[in-house]
Amino acid sequence: xxxxxxxxxxxxxxxxxxxxxxxxxxxxxxxxxxxxxxxxxxxxxxxxxxxxxxxxxxxxxxxxxxxxxxxxxxxxxxxxxxxxxxxxxxxxxxxxxxxxxxxxxxxxxxxxxxxxxxxxxxxxxxxxxxxxxxxxxxxxxxxxxxxxxxxxxxxxxxxxxxxxxxxxxxxxxxxxxxxxxxxxxxxxxxxxxxxxxxxxxxxxxxxxxxxxxxxxxxxxxxxxxxxxxxxxxxxxxxxxxxxxxxxxxxxxxxxxxxxxxxx
Amino acid sequence: xxxxxxxxxxxxxxxxxxxxxxxxxxxxxxxxxxxxxxxxxxxxxxxxxxxxxxxxxxxxxxxxxxxxxxxxxxxxxxxxxxxxxxxxxxxxxxxxxxxxxxxxxxxxxxxxxxxxxxxxxxxxxxxxxxxxxxxxxxxxxxxxxxxxxxxxxxxxxxxxxxxxxxxxxxxxxxxxxxxxxxxxxxxxxxxxxxxxxxxxxxxxxxxxxxxxxxxxxxxxxxxxxxxxxxxxxxxxxxxxxxxxxxxxxxxxxxxxxxxxxxxxxxxxxxxxxxxxxxxxxxxxxxxxxxxxxxxxxxxxxxxxxxxxxxxxxxxxxxxxxxxxxxxxxxxxxxxxxxxxxxxxxx
Ligand SMILES: Nc1ncnc2c1ncn2[C@@H]1O[C@H](COP(=O)(O)OP(=O)(O)OP(=O)(O)O)[C@@H](O)[C@H]1O
Ligand SMILES: [Mg+2]
Numbered sequence: 069x070x071x072x073x074x075x076x077x078x079x080x081x082x083x084x085x086x087x088x089x090x091x092x093x094x095x096x097x098x099x100x101x102x103x104x105x106x107x108x109x110x111x112x113x114x115x116x117x118x119x120x121x122x123x124x125x126x127x128x129x130x131x132x133x134x135x136x137x138x139x140x141x142x143x144x145x146x147x148x149x150x151x152x153x154x155x156x157x158x159x160x161x162x163x164x165x166x167x168x169x170x171x172x173x174x175x176x177x178x179x180x181x182x183x184x185x186x187x188x189x190x191x192x193x194x195x196x197x198x199x200x201x202x203x204x205x206x207x208x209x210x211x212x213x214x215x216x217x218x219x220x221x222x223x224x225x226x227x228x229x230x231x232x233x234x235x236x237x238x239x240x241x242x243x244x245x246x247x248x249x250x251x252x253x254x255x256x257x258x259x260x261x262x263x264x265x266x267x268x269x270x271x272x273x274x275x276x277x278x279x280x281x282x283x284x285x286x287x288x289x290x291x292x293x294x295x296x297x298x299x300x301x302x303x304x305x306x307x308x309x310x311x312x313x314x315x316x317x318x319x320x321x322x323x324x325x326x327x328x329x330x331x
Numbered sequence: 332x333x334x335x336x337x338x339x340x341x342x343x344x345x346x347x348x349x350x351x352x353x354x355x356x357x358x359x360x361x362x363x364x365x366x367x368x369x370x371x372x373x374x375x376x377x378x379x380x381x382x383x384x385x386x387x388x389x390x391x392x393x394x395x396x397x398x399x400x401x402x403x404x405x406x407x408x409x410x411x412x413x414x415x416x417x418x419x420x421x422x423x424x425x426x427x428x429x430x431x432x433x434x435x436x437x438x439x440x441x442x443x444x445x446x447x448x449x450x451x452x453x454x455x456x457x458x459x460x461x462x463x464x465x466x467x468x469x470x471x472x473x474x475x476x477x478x479x480x481x482x483x484x485x486x487x488x489x490x491x492x493x494x495x496x497x498x499x500x501x502x503x504x505x506x507x508x509x510x511x512x513x514x515x516x517x518x519x520x521x522x523x524x525x526x527x528x529x530x531x532x533x534x535x536x537x538x539x540x541x542x543x544x545x546x547x548x549x550x551x552x553x554x555x556x557x558x559x560x561x562x563x564x565x566x567x568x569x570x571x572x573x574x575x576x577x578x579x580x581x582x583x584x585x586x587x588x589x590x591x592x593x594x595x596x597x598x599x600x601x602x603x604x605x606x607x608x609x610x611x612x613x614x615x616x617x618x619x620x621x622x623x624x625x626x627x628x629x630x631x632x633x634x635x636x637x638x639x640x641x642x643x644x645x646x647x648x649x650x651x652x653x654x655x656x657x658x659x660x661x662x663x664x665x666x667x668x669x670x671x672x673x674x675x676x677x
Contacts, residue, residue, distance in 0.1 A: 228422035231388055234409045235416040236436030236487060246435075250426040 089306045096299020103303050112287065112304065119284040120311070122199055123267035126206040127260050134211050135256065138218030139248065153219070157212035164209065164272025171205040171277060172196045197277050205273040210266060214259040221255035222248075254323045261319030265312045284308050336365035336523045337399055337490040339385060344395035346380050354380040355547045357395070364400075367517050367524040369538035371531060373570070377547040378527045379495055385525060386493050387412045399490070415484030419496040421476045423468040429479050430455065430464040436487035454482040457516075474505045481516070491523040498533065510536055531571050535559070543567050565677055568606055575612075575649045578604050586674075590643025591623040594671040602676040609638070609652045611673025614665060621666035625649070630659045641665055 094100040106112045141153055159167065175181045175196040185193040195201050229247050238246065249256075271285040284304060292301040339362040346355040355377045362368050362385075370378040383389040384397060387409035391397065397405045404412055423432050433454050437447040455461045458478040468476065477497060484492060497513070498506045514537050517524045528534055534541050535555045543550040543558060543566075550570075551563040562568035579588030581602045586595035593605055615621035625643035639659055640648040651667060659665065 226420070226422065228418045228420055229424060231409070232416060232418065232422040232483075233424070233435070234388075235386065235414065236483070237410055237413075237439040238435075239410065242439060246426075247424065250424075 086306065086309060089302050089309070093299055093303030093306050096297065096303075098299065102300055103307070105300070106303065106307055111282070112300075115282045115284050115287045116307070118199060118282060119268055119308075122203050122206065122283060123264045125203055126210060126267040127264045129203075129207050130210040130214050130263050131256055131260050133207070134215040134218050134259075135252065138215050139222045139252075141215075142219045142222040153215075156215055159208055160212040160216075162209070164205075164270050164274075165276050167205045167209050168273040168276025170208070171201050171273070175201055175204065199283075201277050202274055202283065205277070206267045206270065209270070209273065210263040214263055217255050217259040218252060221252050225251045257319050257323040261316050264315050264319075268308065268312050268315075336521055338362065338364040338401075339491060339523065339525075340398040340401075341381075341384065341391075342396040342398065344381075344384050344391040344397065346377075346384060346389060346395075347392050353547060355384070355391075358547075358549060360542065360549070360552075362523060362525065363539075365521045365523055366539040367526060367537055369534040369541045370525065370527045370544060371534040371538075371541050372529065372544035372550075374529060376544040378529070378544055380547075381544070382493050382495055382525060382527050385491075386414055386416055413487075413490050415487065415489035415492045417477075417480050417484050417492070417494040417497045419499050421480040421500075423476060423479055423483070425468060427468070428464070429460060429466050429468060429471070432468060432479055433482045433486050435483060440487065450486055454486045457485075458482045473501050474509060477501065477509060481513070485520070485522075489522075491525065492517070493525050495527045496529070497526075499528070499530070506533075513537065543570065545570075562675070562677070565606075568675065568677065573609050573650050574606050575609065576604055576606050576647065577643075577645055577649070588623075588643075589645045590625050591621070593622055593669055593674060595674050595676070596671060598676050600676075604676070606675040606677065607669050607673045609650045611670040612649070612651045613668045613670070614651070614653050614657070615668045618666050620668075622669050623649075623667040625665055625667065627659045627661055627663045627665050629661055639665070641667065 093102055096102055098105060106116060137156070141149060162170075173179055175194060177192075177194055177196075179194065179196060182192040182194050185191065195204075225248065229251070230243050233243050233247050269285060271289070274283055274286050275289070285308070288301045288304045288308070291297045291304065339360075341358055341360040343357045343359065344355065345353070345357040347353050358381065360381075370381055372378055380389060384391055384395075387397075387404070387407055391405065395405070396403055399412070409416075424435065427435065430451050434447050434451045437450055442450070451464075452461075455464055458481060460475065460478055460482065463471065463475060463479075468479065471479065480497070494513075498509055501509065510533055517537075526534075526537055528537075538555055540552060540554055541558050542552050545566055551558060551567045553561070553563075558567060558571055562571065562574075568574045577586075577588045577593070579586055579593075581587075581595065581598060582592075584592075586593040586602060586605050588605070595602065595605060623643050625641040627639055628642045628648055629640040631638040636652050636654060637657065637659070639651045639653060641651050642648045649667070651665075653659075
């Protein structure tokens with residue numbers, strides 16, 4: 069009974085649209101082979117790979133950066149700590165388009181990095197409109213959320229556990245490996261999953277940087293608006309949704325089992 | 332099998348925290364090889380800080396030194412001091428089983444696998460934990476966790492064992508049992524042990540010597556007997572057990588006070604107050620020769636004995652204990668004898 073509202077929500081916003089999307093995906097000129105085309109057609113397949121690759125790279129980088137920074141900021145209350153945290157978490161409120169423009173400001177044709185590399189006697193370095201630019205935008209976009217999650221988790225780590233490990237002879241690296249990482253694992257997995265899913269689907273940033281980027285959300289947009297190939301767009305959307313869902317589900321079960329093991 | 336016990340020495344160890352809190356005044360302390368030393372004192376007196384200085388989890392302020400067998404280890408971190416720690420919260424690794432917890436220090440030391448197994452088995456047997464070897468630590472009771480924590484600390488054969496209120500989180504009955512077990516264990520191993528507690532009964536039962544601390548200073552160091560029967564200050568006397576205090580003046584033949592006269596042997600310094608413990612008071616049968624006369628104000632039946640409060644006309648009522656079979660009513664007149672050798676003048 070109590071699950072009824074959740075069930076209605078789930079059916080209305082997940083099962084129905086996904087089902088419809090799945091059917092539309094198979095109703096175009098190619099029929100059901102639209103799904104096969106995602107794997108066989110180089111354009112689609114490369115876009116899928118690029119999307120997953122950028123998302124994976126974003127996730128790993130974000131977790132590394134905010135993992136190290138989060139634990140450090142939580143541990144060391146130096147003056148200006150609070151200010152730094154609020155600056156770092158500022159992009160939380162930015163829309164993807166704004167992030168896109170910030171990347172252009174930094175690494176675009178008139179960007180800071182270009183000017184700097186030129187001044188140093190090299191070529192004007194421009195990567196805003198490539199996968200590297202997108203990657204930078206996503207990392208910038210994902211760090212705030214992850215940082216906050218990890219700081220909250222780091223606060224709950226029991227310092228006595230680290231002291232116990234050290235008393236048994238553990239080096240700093242062993243303490244990180246045996247105590248801190250296991251303690252942060254649930255937070256790392258859950259924020260990593262959200263980071264991955266966001267990077268797979270984010271459109272605003274990709275759209276702003278557009279020209280040379282073929283990630284799935286862009287391909288879907290192009291198929292839909294420019295080629296009016298609604299079936300292919302639907303098939304791609306379905307696969308994108310399914311992959312995202314799969315990653316979230318895997319992460320959830322991994323986090324669940326570690327939570328169960330860690331009690 | 333066990334390493335030679337360690338003698339520990341603190342020289343002028345003070346500790347001031349970053350926020351300016353002076354947790355410890357300069358402290359000198361000698362801990363003999365193989366003894367169990369108990370740090371006892373009220374909350375906030377600096378017991379944990381002292382223990383953490385010895386462990387290497389805190390550094391003393393400039394000028395303080397920590398010596399292990401005469402060797403200066405002040406600059407050495409806990410990783411390199413080779414001491415075992417047992418925390419009040421147990422601090423077991425939640426991502427490891429009981430056996431993995433116990434073997435952690437052995438894995439760090441990269442002992443051969445066969446020896447690791449043998450040692451973990453030995454510790455499991457010693458702590459009667461064999462049946463729980465593969466349990467997750469969150470499936471253990473408090474007493475079992477405490478035994479795992481002890482086993483983990485002892486598995487690496489540390490030079491000294493440091494325990495910070497290891498029994499405080501347990502219920503009274505379990506505390507008594509474990510206290511006995513720990514006592515036997517420490518004596519069997521002959522290891523130098525430093526045990527922090529604020530429970531005086533625990534301190535009495537476990538300590539070869541007790542260090543009573545107050546406000547970041549040592550108030551007295553001595554055997555449990557010394558501390559109980561020859562307290563060095565009014566603070567120690569009041570903190571350990573129950574102490575009666577009677578005001579009056581020393582006379583040629585004793586100590587005159589409200590309610591009568593105590594048979595105080597001459598002190599030669601004109602005592603103005605005398606202290607004695609409840610167990611040194613006898614309820615007098617013969618009214619004529621009794622030391623003190625008073626009135627019962629309250630009586631508490633404790634099962635094995637009865638505790639009485641007796642008003643003799645002084646500021647505080649006396650605490651007196653009698654066998655459980657006698658009954659007293661409030662308002663009843665009572666006469667008391669106090670053993671002369673139980674009288675203390677500070
Ligand atoms: N990290 C710290 N920063 C500032 N002050 C501290 C710190 N740790 C302890 N203190 C202060 O130092 C004093 C001694 O603390 P300590 O923990 O040694 O007391 P304790 O005798 O172990 O007390 P308890 O029985 O409550 O555990 C206390 O006043 C405490 O508030
Ligand atoms: Mg303490």
